[in-house]
Amino acid sequence: xxxxxxxxxTVPQNATPKKPLRSAAWFDRPDDRTQQTLYIERYLxxxxxxxxxxxxxxxxxxxxxxxDLAPCNKHHQVLAKRVREGIRSAGGIAFEFPTHPIQETxxxxxxxxxxNLAYLSLVELLYAYPFDGVVLLTGCxxxxxxxxxxxxxMNIPAICLNVGPMLNGWAKGERMGAGGVVWQAxxxxxxxxxxxxxxxxxxxxxxxxxxxxxxxxxxxxxxxxAEALGMALPGSAAIPAVYRERAQMAYRTGERIVDMVxxxxxxxDIMTREAFENAIVSSTAIxxxxxxxxxxxxxxxxxxxxxxxxxxxxxxxxxPLLLNMMPAGDFLGEEYxxxxxxxxxxxELLEANALPHPxxxxxxxxxxxxxxxxxxxxxxxxxxxxxxxxKLNAGFLHLKGxxxxxxxxxxxxxxxxxxxxxxENPDDLNAFEGKVAVFDGPEDYHKNVDKAxxxxxxxxxxxxxGPLGYPGAAEVVNMRAPGHLLKRGVSDLPCxxxxxxxxxxxxxxxxxxxxxxxDGGNLALLKNGDVVRVDLNKRRVDILISDKELADRxxxxxxxxxxxxxxxxxxxxxxxxxxxxxxxxxxVLKGAPQFQRVAQT
Ligand code: FES
Ligand code: MG
Numbered sequence: 392x393x394x395x396x397x398x399x400x401t402v403p404q405n406a407t408p409k410k411p412l413r414s415a416a417w418f419d420r421p422d423d424r425t426q427q428t429l430y431i432e433r434y435l436x437x438x439x440x441x442x443x444x445x446x447x448x449x450x451x452x453x454x455x456x457x458x459d460l461a462p463c464n465k466h467h468q469v470l471a472k473r474v475r476e477g478i479r480s481a482g483g484i485a486f487e488f489p490t491h492p493i494q495e496t497x498x499x500x501x502x503x504x505x506x507n508l509a510y511l512s513l514v515e516l517l518y519a520y521p522f523d524g525v526v527l528l529t530g531c532x533x534x535x536x537x538x539x540x541x542x543x544x545m546n547i548p549a550i551c552l553n554v555g556p557m558l559n560g561w562a563k564g565e566r567m568g569a570g571g572v573v574w575q576a577x578x579x580x581x582x583x584x585x586x587x588x589x590x591x592x593x594x595x596x597x598x599x600x601x602x603x604x605x606x607x608x609x610x611x612x613x614x615x616x617a618e619a620l621g622m623a624l625p626g627s628a629a630i631p632a633v634y635r636e637r638a639q640m641a642y643r644t645g646e647r648i649v650d651m652v653x654x655x656x657x658x659x660d661i662m663t664r665e666a667f668e669n670a671i672v673s674s675t676a677i678x679x680x681x682x683x684x685x686x687x688x689x690x691x692x693x694x695x696x697x698x699x700x701x702x703x704x705x706x707x708x709x710x711p712l713l714l715n716m717m718p719a720g721d722f723l724g725e726e727y728x729x730x731x732x733x734x735x736x737x738x739e740l741l742e743a744n745a746l747p748h749p750x751x752x753x754x755x756x757x758x759x760x761x762x763x764x765x766x767x768x769x770x771x772x773x774x775x776x777x778x779x780x781x782k783l784n785a786g787f788l789h790l791k792g793x794x795x796x797x798x799x800x801x802x803x804x805x806x807x808x809x810x811x812x813x814x815e816n817p818d819d820l821n822a823f824e825g826k827v828a829v830f831d832g833p834e835d836y837h838k839n840v841d842k843a844x845x846x847x848x849x850x851x852x853x854x855x856x857g858p859l860g861y862p863g864a865a866e867v868v869n870m871r872a873p874g875h876l877l878k879r880g881v882s883d884l885p886c887x888x889x890x891x892x893x894x895x896x897x898x899x900x901x902x903x904x905x906x907x908x909x910d911g912g913n914l915a916l917l918k919n920g921d922v923v924r925v926d927l928n929k930r931r932v933d934i935l936i937s938d939k940e941l942a943d944r945x946x947x948x949x950x951x952x953x954x955x956x957x958x959x960x961x962x963x964x965x966x967x968x969x970x971x972x973x974x975x976x977x978x979v980l981k982g983a984p985q986f987q988r989v990a991q992t
Contacts, residue, residue, distance in 0.1 A: 558605065731768040824923060865890045
């Protein structure tokens with residue numbers, strides 16, 4: 392594939408590093424030979440030699456995120472062998488170690504609870520051991536931002552290798568997208584069209600092989616953005632997990648990190664403000680997940696780059712959607728890769744002068760513009776020309792108002808049916824209002840959605856599911872309509888909530904509302920039947936009740952002790968709730984960004 396031509400190393404092997412190696416503090420200690428011996432002694436026990444460890448070669452970590460607990464990333468246990476061979480052939484020494492596993496679909500109560508935990512533990516490992524650089528084995532949703540946040544804080548040379556998407560899912564001749572098929576199956580089930588066994592068959596058909604979700608969910612998004620930031624080799628993000636090119640890319644990534652150490656090419660050289668702006672534009676062009684702003688803003692905070700949701704709206708909203716991939720389009724990961732992957736998207740943007748900073752430097756030592764130039768797609772149905780996109784203005788809106796200070800909406804998934812049913816002028820993204828049906832968490836929703844009084848003009852509200860309320864913030868804001876409406880063909884009710892939604896969902900939700908109900912947000916004051924007005928042009932969402940009524944409700948709520956989520960069940964849940972900020976700010980640990988660039992201080 393064309394993408395593989397771009398990762399050749401630029402530095403002669405065994406060239407002298409630009410800067411003394413960090414690992415010398417362990418393995419080159421003329422001041423204290425005894426200490427040096429203690430540092431190498433145990434590594435000899437698995438067959439390393441004294442000469443190897445004291446040779447002055449760069450020590451490269453392989454941060455292994457795959458395990459039996461993390462099926463999406465498990466294929467990294469195979470790929471890591473090729474990474475290791477790449478490191479060795481470029482003159483480095485590899486040390487593979489486990490990261491805290493994060494499996495999106497299994498971890499209770501939410502996988503996001505572990506993003507910051509994986510971040511913390513990876514920073515500790517990179518700080519505490521003799522690493523000169525690290526290969527970050529990324530994939531499933533939160534594993535990628537956790538790794539990039541840690542790379543930002545440590546600021547030692549680092550490069551991502553995605554595990555790659557699984558093969559396309561198929562059932563009855565139709566493509567089934569991982570994650571997305573769950574929402575489809577739930578609707579068909581609620582409408583009485585399929586039974587439990589058929590749900591199981593349908594859902595499992597979406598996930599046919601090793602790899603992460605094959606849709607443009609959070610995993611595909613965050614790995615594309617890692618590449619757009621410049622933190623992965625060009626063309627690496629989209630290669631399906633089990634294709635041979637993936638293992639070849641693993642080898643090249645291993646080779647490249649050794650030279651990045653010699654060149655002293657650090658995350659702070661790559662993840663600049665310019666790189667983040669490129670990533671925001673790329674996110675819109677691929678139809679990226681609603682989780683992308685949370686994670687990208689978090690990474691920016693840890694590297695010390697100012698970035699907020701107004702930037703996303705200003706830089707990203709007016710960009711067109713180019714990629715025809717579920718949930719915003721029709722196809723899956725294999726077509727995306729064959730059509731050229733991210734480099735073909737970047738080439739389209741570049742040619743249209745829509746990539747804001749072509750000179751931004753990337754992991755291979757060249758600029759993102761140089762990497763992308765000429766990488767035209769050969770499948771213009773899959774990757775559309777900039778002049779004939781899937782959708783115009785496909786980015787996130789940043790909404791404010793009396794219901795919350797901040798929330799986002801992904802407009803690229805707004806269906807024609809939704810436009811007809813809700814928008815005051817269906818030809819234009821504008822305003823709608825409706826009575827709300829309020830649910831306190833997913834359990835309340837599942838128990839009551841088919842009983843509540845909901846009609847085709849109702850706005851569904853999910854609260855109590857933000858970082859504090861449902862520790863970590865649950866992916867539950869995309870809510871299906873009740874069965875009686877689904878049977879009549881009404882499926883797209885607007886949803887608002889203080890939690891997140893799956894990147895694989897096509898729901899036109901207003902989500903990540905901050906402050907959340909459990910943090911004093913006005914969402915806690917809403918009652919069933921209140922009217923909420925959404926004005927997308929004005930970027931506002933307001934409760935249409937008087938200030939006096941709001942103040943009275945606030946008093947009443949405070950007298951009753953405030954809006955409460957369930958108690959913490961583990962020490963980490965408790966620490967997380969005490970230390971974490973809101974979704975609009977990236978849900979980072981409040982004290983963590985001040986430790987940015989540990990390695991330089
Ligand atoms: Fe792991 Fe989607 S659940 S990538
Ligand atoms: Mg998800």
